[in-house]
Amino acid sequence: MGLWDQLQEKLEFDKINFYKNKKFQQITWLIVVLSILAGIVTIDLLPSRLQVGQVSEKDIKAPRTVTYVDQEEKVKAEARAVEKVKKQYQKQDNVEQKVLAKSNKFFSSVISLQQEQGTTNEKVKKLAQTSELKLSSEEYLYLLKKSPQELNDLKIDVNQLLTQQLETGVKSDELETAKNNLKQKSQELGEAKIYKSIVSSLTKQLIMPNQIYDQQLTQQKKSEARENIDLGKVTKTIHKGEVIIRHGKVVTSDDIEKLEALGLRSAKNNYxxxxxxxxxxxxxxxLVVIYMQQYQPQLIENNGVISLLGLLPIIILLLANIAKYLPLDHPGYVVPVAACSIIIAILLDTNLAVIFTVILSFLVGLITNGGIADIAVIIVSGITGIYSVSELSQRTDLVRAGFIVGGVSSLTIFGFLLIENSLDLMLLLKMVPLGLLNGIIVAIVTNGFLPYVENVFGITSPVKLLELSNPNHPLLKKLLVEAPGTYHHSVIVGNLAEAAADKIGADSLLVRVGAYYHDIGKIKRAYFFTENQIGSENPHDKLSPNLSTLIITSHVKDGVELAQEYKLPSDVIDIIKQHHGTSLVSFFYQEAMHDEKYKQVDKDEFRYDGPKPQNKEAALIMLSDMVEAAVRANPTAQSNPGRLEKLVRDLIKQKLDSGQLNESDLTLKDLDKIAKSFVNILKGIFHNRIEYPDNLAKQFDEGGQSNGNSN
Structure with a gap:
């Protein structure tokens, strides 16, 4: 391969990587979203419902004062100005010379022919053949019989008439008028009839236009006339609050022009x-982007989050654009901005939801031409929605949130009506219910949209996690039946991890659910794991260390497959993948090291595939899983609090030293809190119990009651 081929291949490779770059994809998506939002705000989504001849279904008032030019009157004024513009001509200075020269040449030829030999008839024929000016044979004969002086007088009359007409001006589009004028003047000469006929015929043939019509200059003058009309005479003013079209009125072209001037009908075509x-x-x-960069940088790393945050405002603004065509005085009241607020608050962050609510409220106000009251009502409804889902525990809470939003919105609308001194009962009945309608729409949109958001964008909501934590979930029931030891182990791991998560500020609900499902892969080969074995027989005794390691480590891969089959969220699947990291299966590794069959033992063959925990939640599952198993297998630690704490801290230090926690963002301070939390929980689980008397069971069988205290 030549140098050029190598360079070209590298450029192609870099180009492919460039398009795959996450930053490039996010910037591209940002540009697309901003372009769409700008388009929605500036371009009408649907054509105006009102057309000339239709009946208005409501009163339409001017939202602002506008001065505009009455186009119909302007057209009339322009037409009047254009009518006053005369045709423009270009004067031709040498036309008179050409005409007179041609006349003189004709008379010179007649005089010259008179002096030639031959009969008169021959001379007439020759004159008729050679002359450019055509006369009758009788007229040619008349001229040939005249003396030079008489011919000169005739020439003077012809030239004088031509000169007079040319001085008056002969326009190119009025040549026939000039010829008729010459004919009339020739009849006024006090000569014989044939004399007048010859003068008329010659002048009509000789006359030429000396003013040529200039179409371009004429059009220019007309354009100047149009531009120079007095706009003050065709300018009208619409005042704020003025009724443009009354309910029940037939719409006229003048009404349409007023609506367009106010921007209430056509697209905002003013650049x-x-x-x-x-x-x-x-x-x-x-502002939202900058806020996320400074205060929520972790969200920017998630392409699913970025896609969602771009799509939500597009949907809301499209709904706002549709709402403004509804027969409502305040269409912004029914736009479900609160649905967007609730979804962001549930899935992402409450503070981000507040920022989004404020920004979206202003954008909706722009689209619906809403005033301060509209924007305020939208903001109040959105923030109320955020507050109402702060303690979300089930999907029915979303319905409750919708009704809360509706109630608060209605009360806010009522308050603004009081501020405007609008106590009209009909107006109250018309406006206040819009708040309740908004709440109903919010509840429907949120309940219907949230599950799809979770699946499409890979974002897990607390509601989804709560559903997964239900013991009646099919996968948990399967785990309980087929691997009961693993199930109880997972419950204890969940208790440990959840308590520790509360101490270090991690997502305790995700941790608990992740703990419940972290070992579901053991369902496939439950009897190979100690907690599920009954009796003293261990199937690993018959297997090689390598095969045993393969079986043990495969529960991670099996768990991922089961999780995908049951459509568990990606966050939970990540915990299943990462809860062992790249840890060493030390028991079978040591067994292989001490087995003489194995001369060389590759340590990497006895490790989990990983990856290492990528966040605090996955790291907590790793630590609590390890600690629970170790303490359960160590009776001495269970009965001795000091040894228990030492064992817990040693285990955590072991994971830290082995680098398994390097990518989890856990700090040393966090690890100390985790250790203390683990110890407190384990002390409660493995505390000393009072020894009951031997005949206690017999007493209960006989219906008696124990007086002992249970621990």
Whole structure:
């Protein structure tokens, strides 16, 4: 391969990697989202419902004062100005010379022919053949019989008429008028009839236009006339609050023009307005981006989160664009911004949800031409929705949140109506229920949309985790039946991990659910794991250390497959993958080391495939899994609190020293809190119990009651 081929191949490789770069993908998505949002805000989604001849279904008032040019009156004024513009001509200075020269040449030829030999008839024929000016044979004969002086007088009359007409001006599009004028003047000469006929015929043939019509200059003058009309005479003003179209009125072209001037009918086609809207959209959207970069950087790393945060405002603004075509005075009241607020609060972060609510409220206000009341009601509904899901425990709580949003929104609308001194009962009945309607829409949208968001964008909600923590979940029931020891081990691991998560600020609900499912892979070969073995027989005694290691480590892969089969969230699947990291299966490794059959033992063959825990939650499952198993297998530690704490701290230190916690973001301070939490929980599990008398069972069988205290 040549140098050029290698360079080209490298460039292609870099190009492919460039497109796969997460930062590039996020920036591209940001540009796409901003472009779509700007388009939604600046371009009407649907054509206007009102057309000329239709009946208005409501009163339409001017939301602002606008001065505009009445296009119909402007067209009339322009037409009047254009009518006053005369045709423009270009004067030709040398036309008179050409005409007179041609006339003189004709008379010179007649005089010259008179002097030639031949009969008069021959001369007439020759004159008719050679002359450019055509006369009758009688007229040619008349001229040939005239003396030079008489011919000169005739020439003077012809030239004088031509000169007079040319001085008056002969326009190119009025040549026939000039010829008729010459004919009339020739009849006024006090000569014989044939004399007048010859003068008329010659002048009509000789006359040429000396003013040529200039179409381009004429159009220019007309354009200048249009541009210079007095716009003040065709300018009208619409005042804020003025009724443009009354309910029940037939819409006229003048009404449509007023609506367009106010931007209530057509797209916002004013370029300055469009640029202004785009700037506002960019600023408001970038505020969210900057907030996330500074205060929620972990969310930016998740492409699913970025996709969701881009899609939600697009959906809300599309709904707002549709809502403004509803027959409502305040369409912004029914836009379900609170649904977006609730979804972000549940799936991502409460503070981010508040920021999103405020930004979206202003954008919805822009689209629906809403005032301060509209924006305030939308903000209140969104923040109320966020507060109402702060202690979410089941999906029915979303319905409750919707009704809370509806109630608070209605109360807020009522408050603004009181501020405006609007105590009209009909108006109250018309406006206040819009808040309740918004709450119902929010409940429907949130309940219907949330499951799809979780699946499509790979984001797990607390509601989903709560459902998974239910012991009646099919996979947990399968674990209980087929691997009961593992099930009880997982429950204890969940208790340990959840308590520790509360201490270090990790997601305790995710930790508990992850603990319940972290060992589900053991279902496939439950009897190969100690906690599920009954009796003294151990199947590993008949297997080689390598095969035993393969069976033990495969429970991670089997668990991932089961989790995917039962459609568990990606967060839980990640915990299953990472809860052993790349740890060494030390028992079988040591067994192989001491077995003479194995001359060389590769340590990596006795490790889990990993990866190492990538977050605090996965690391907590790893530590609690290890500690629970170790303490359960160590009766001495169970009965001695001091040894228990030492064992726990040694185990945690072992994982730390082996590098298994390097990618989990756990600090030494966190590990200390985790150790203390583990010890407290394990002391409660393995505390000393009072020894009951031997005949206690007999007493209960006989229906008696024990007086002993249970621990």
């Amino acid at each position: 300055l307005n469009i640029i202004g809207y785009i700037i506002v959209v960019l600023i408001l959207s970038l």
